[in-house]
Amino acid sequence: MAATSGSCVERVKGTATHLTGKPQAPRMNRRSVLASGALAVAGALSGCLAVFNSASGAGDDYDVGMGDSAYEPAEVTVDVGDTVVWKNTSGRAHTVTAYDTGVPEGGTYFASGGFDDEQAARDAWTRGAGGIVTGDTYEHTFETAGEYEYVCIPHERQEMIGTVVVEE
Ligand SMILES: [Cu+2]
Numbered sequence: 069m070a071a072t073s074g075s076c077v078e079r080v081k082g083t084a085t086h087l088t089g090k091p092q093a094p095r096m097n098r099r100s101v102l103a104s105g106a107l108a109v110a111g112a113l114s115g116c117l118a119v120f121n122s123a124s125g126a127g128d129d130y131d132v133g134m135g136d137s138a139y140e141p142a143e144v145t146v147d148v149g150d151t152v153v154w155k156n157t158s159g160r161a162h163t164v165t166a167y168d169t170g171v172p173e174g175g176t177y178f179a180s181g182g183f184d185d186e187q188a189a190r191d192a193w194t195r196g197a198g199g200i201v202t203g204d205t206y207e208h209t210f211e212t213a214g215e216y217e218y219v220c221i222p223h224e225r226q227e228m229i230g231t232v233v234v235e236e
Contacts, residue, residue: 130155139230151209161199165189172214180206210234
């Protein structure tokens with residue numbers, strides 16, 4: 069099994085280098101990250117599965133990238149219970165801040181930094197809190213169906229706005 073695992077890691081690295089032209093850390097399967105109780109051996113196995121998933125894009129370690137002034141993609145569609153992972157793929161700090169009016173009835177407010185509402189997130193940003201720095205991730209699990217709208221506070225004027233559509 070050790071030999072098989074090793075070759076999986078090699079393939080992950082090879083793919084990442086080929087696609088981006090620069091070395092990257094081996095991709096992690098985020099489900100293995102979320103399952104904190106998982107045994108180490110299970111993590112190794114899911115790492116192998118991620119090789120095959122990444123061929124279709126499904127095994128990426130994030131769902132929404134954050135470019136200089138845009139969420140990429142700006143809209144994603146997921147199912148109830150899914151976790152969306154944002155990753156700052158740019159060189160500047162961003163936020164993921166739900167609009168108070170952008171959360172459907174019964175939905176949970178979300179914002180990087182863990183704030184309870186939009187105003188708290190905006191106030192915090194003026195103090196430099198709640199940002200997602202280069203390479204960092206933020207994630208939220210959507211338990212209620214509907215359409216969620218969110219914004220990057222520092223790049224609102226550049227219309228850095230995103231939507232998560234959560235289906236039943
Ligand atoms: Cu931004």
